[in-house]
Amino acid sequence: MSALGELNSFLGLHVRKDSKGIFIHQGKYIDDIISKFKLQDAKPANTPMAEIPVLTEDLEGEAIDETLYRSMIGSLMYLTSSRPDIMFNVCQCARYQAAPKLSHLNAVKRIFRYLKDRLQLGLLYRRESPFDLCAFSDSNFGGTGRDMKSTSAGCQFLGDRLIS
Structure with missing residues (x-):
């Protein structure tokens, strides 16, 4: 192994160290997945999930591409390592991966819309x-x-x- 200097980025995690402590975020990763799923023009959301209507199995709903849905959920699951604010919502949506419907896809897209306006949120580990x-x-x-x-x-x- 060789000394490569101070850690700045590792597997999509960006690390910034200063006098306050260490700050970890995944801003670039969020930007990348928003682009991957073509949601750059989506209107930002204030919360990651709507309170009403409640997310349910939705047996009567329109079926969607399972591969796309699972890819979106997987991208969000990786993001939860530095964003505990979306953990509950992502897990709620992950319950419906076997037979996702349009209502589930809209819920996942809302999480992306929430993230779009909050790229630089992360975890701060204070020095003191x-x-x-x-x-x-x-x-x-x-x-x-x-x-x-x-x-x-x-x-x-x-x-x-x-x-x-």
Whole structure:
């Protein structure tokens, strides 16, 4: 191995180190996937998913290209490593990869529209932060009345640094 200097970019992750700490983002990757799926002209969205209508299996909906849908979901799943703000929404959409409908594709496109205006959001690991381990968990074991699927999530912090 050879010393290549300070890390700036690795597998789509951009790393910036300064006096505040280390900032990790995937701005260029977001730009690339927006271009890949031809959503450059799409109107930005304020939130990654609409509250109403609720995303469901949509048995009566128009079927779409499964390959395109799965490719979009895969691109978004890779992005969640530095964007926990979209994790729940991407996982909701990923549930319908077996038989995606137009309503599911529109939900995925909304996540892209949300990302379009927020390229430089990421994770900041502050230099001056305590090393206290703290974990949060949230679970809904009964699910909602419409699908009865359990949902759970959790995150762990080392000080104010998100580690998982």
